[in-house]
Amino acid sequence: MQPRAHSVPAVVQTSIPVAMWLAASLLVACGEPLVPGAGEDAPGTSRAALTELVVNGTFANGVTTPWWSGANTQSLVENGRLRVNVAGGTVNRWDALIGQDDIPLVSGRAYTLAFTASASANVPIRATVQIEPSPYTATLDQTVTLDGTARRFTFPFTSSLGTSLGQVTFQFGGSGAFTLYLDDITLTTETGSGPIALTSGFYVDPNSNPAVWVNNNGGDARAARIQAHIASKPGARWFGNWSGDIASAVSGFVSAADAADKLPVLVAYNIPGRDCGSHSSGGAGSPEAYRAWISSFVTGLGTRPAIVIIEPDAVAQLDCLPNDTERQTRLGLLRYATEQLRDRAPNTWAYLDGGNATWIAADTLAQRLESGGVRNIRGFSLNVSNYIPTAQSNTYGAAVSAALNTRYGYTKPWVVDTSRNGNGSNGEWCNPAGRKLGVTSQVGGGADLLLWIKVPGDSDGQCGIAPTVPAGTFSPDLAIRLIDGT
Structure with a gap:
């Protein structure tokens, strides 16, 4: 199961307390000129010749x-x-x-x-x-x-x-x-390093929700189309409090990909207060529990090649937390996650999620990403589980990277979730009609990577055109609508 949904409007205004907190964080985070960026000096990339x-x-x-x-x-x-x-x-x-x-x-x-x-x-x-x-x-x-x-x-x-x-x-x-x-x-x-160079393409998860549904429903008239258009395509696997022993779950997934010489994409989705209590609510029960969980997550990665998306919406949804103490706690947990990935997963490219291009001003997001530890890792992710066109996401990503450079003296690349943005956005976020599959996972495309991060066909929650389908549950009807763009 993959609990996942957006739960806030497309545009969020920063409250006065948040603005005060952001200003205070800047006093701590601002560096001197000649601060190294994400290239040869960045600890989040693998060391090699x-x-x-x-x-x-x-x-x-x-x-x-x-x-x-x-x-x-x-x-x-x-x-x-x-x-x-x-x-x-x-x-x-x-x-x-x-x-x-x-x-x-x-x-x-x-x-x-x-x-x-x-x-x-x-x-x-x-x-x-x-x-x-x-x-x-x-x-x-x-x-x-x-x-x-x-x-x-x-x-x-x-x-x-x-x-x-x-x-x-x-x-x-x-x-x-x-x-x-x-x-x-x-x-x-x-030379001979980095997860892209170490692998021969992206990993197709044989146990994704669409693949399992196809295997269990071979007689269904929709199965062949879902297999051809979705289940056979590389996409992410989401890990959270439903994953059991997280070190074993992660290790099993990346080991299978490594054996196939393919690059797996993983989503860490277990931050306390996840999804602000909406359709995908949950997460670790305490900050201590989260630190133990993400540490074990990284243990499961080891030195094998991987792409990791860190906590979709956790940065963008800071506004929904009740006070600055809880916001600072969340940012501390995200920094801890980036530090663990930086220090213990040398062949992982990790991306801290930044919401989508219509949510938060680029300069504000840059401040939050810096406070959340983005300088420790490869970059940031955009459009996870959303529908914003790739070109718009790339324009926004460039603006965020430029803001990081202006404020902190470094830039960062980004990845874009293209799983459901083939028809762009109609302004709705929860199982909207008329959306379509986007381009499949690839290197480049105006970003570091274009990835299927949200699993196409998995519900955003009991809403929209799937009012009875819980978040993270696969729906063949949703899948066919994404294939046809209806």
Whole structure:
């Protein structure tokens, strides 16, 4: 069984006490310039040999080669870093740029672009990893704002491109004349590590609710379609207080995936006060019980490759908790979970859930994610069990990552649940009609990963077009509606 549902309106206003609590948390959480991000210094990624793809990223030899400059830029090495004089009178970012060519990229492989930068004015710049020839398709495209303080920027990503003609660019046009400084530019890829590189695709759970229903109802006319469109596709398994011995349950799941050389996706869903008492209410009975549970969850993972989504809605639903003491307790539990995954699951990419693109302002979510420990792990997840289109979720994810960078000096990638967003959202969250399956699990897609996190066909609760089906219970009628988009 998988109890799971959203239980709040799509838009939640932050109360005054919460705002005061968030401001107080900022005083504790804010770091200094050059705080490391999620790349080579982040403890949440697996330690392994790194291959450096950029040549002369430190400018220690006093020359700019093989970096090239565009028509509206002039580059030279000054005091061991690259000085770029940017001309005024430009309109587009790409009107003034520098770059390096002949970067090999492998589709599906994890990379990290990092650099230290400052400028003589407050200006936005664009960093890309893309292909050299037209149409200059980018697998990484990030904009950051610089000022006179040198800061370290780190962007982990998974390449959607396979090419020997890759290119790193920094684009500065449209902001008038200024001087830019760049140093310690790296583009690294882990050699033989990371859960993507360690596996040969996503794991199809043979014991998912749809698969079990198909196996038990082979004579049903709907079974073949549900098998073809849902049960045979890779998706997540949810773990909570229904899972029994959690270390054994997790270990059995990841062991089966490891034996098949596939990458499993797991959801940890047992935070105290889960779902604010709505359709998927429950969770561990106390903070102490949760710490023991999540510690055992991580024990079950071990060193095997895995993707873990941490506590859907737990960050977004902070507002429903009655006071700041309980909010701080929840954030402490989430930090504990991220620390356990960081320290004891070296081949797991973990993502702290952030709700959906229509729920909380990006800047507010960034503050909550920081307080919940997102800097310890790979990134954050969006749209779990919801219907928001992928493009909208990606735009929001980029805004959240940019807010993390502005406030705390690091960026984070995100994953998007695409299990039911094929027709987008009609504004309802609980078993709405007219929704449709989205694209199946894959690397990239504008995010780190697109994943089927919610199990298609599992009810959100006794509501909508399934008023008698409890949360987490599989309904073949819901499944067929998602297949047909009705």
